[in-house]
Amino acid sequence: FSSIGLTESTTFAREYFLKEIVLEKEYNMPLVLYPLGSADLLINATVNSTDSLNYLVDLLERNENLVIQLEAHTDSRGTNSSNKTLSQRRAETCVNFLLDQGIASERLVPLGLGEDKLIITDAQISKLPQDEREAAHQINRRTVFKIVRFDYIPTEE
Incomplete structure (x- = not known):
């Protein structure tokens, strides 16, 4: 706003709509998905996981005090131990x-949470x-984020 050219007092009002930050809540974001048994980001005709992560880049650039946890998941195929390792690698790929x-x-x-929090169970x-089964397994191979803190102080560069 500028007061150039104004000859009388004018009040400007601007409304802001704020969302409450809830710690430890899973927030929806565009899908970050992976091929079976891989920590590589899935990029194909229907999904571009890098676009999804760019959503987080934008969020973090606009909210410079947020600290987030990226939680990666696997489907239930493979051993629990190998799925924990794979999911940790997936989370680190996103980081x-x-x-x-x-x-x-x-x-x-x-x-990395492995197969501990399936969205669609094996029984389902x-x-x-x-x-349709492979698509259902793919839904379980995902990454979500939670805001864990909002007290980060950026360092001056």
């Missing part, structure tokens, strides 16, 4: 992408038609 975009490492916490998947 590395964000680091490459200039987000400070102190703001990012990777956590087994009832699906054969041609």
Whole structure:
């Protein structure tokens, strides 16, 4: 706003709509998905996981005090131990992408949860038609984020 050219007192008002930050809540974001048994980001005709992570880059650049936890999940195939390791690698893949975009490492916490929090259970998947089962497993191979702190103080560069 500028007061150039005004000859009388004018009051300007601007409304802001704020969302409450809830710690430890899973926030919806565009999908970050992975091929079976891989920590590589899934990029194909229907999903571009880097676009999804760019959503987080934008969020973190606009909210410079947030610290987030990236929680990566697997489907239920494979051993529990190998799925924990794989999911940790997936979380670290996301962190590395964000680091490459200039987000400070102190703001990012990777956590691999393996197959502990399936969205679609094996029992539910087994009832699906054969041609829908892989898509159901893919839904379980995902990464979500939680805000764990909002007290990060950026360092001067």
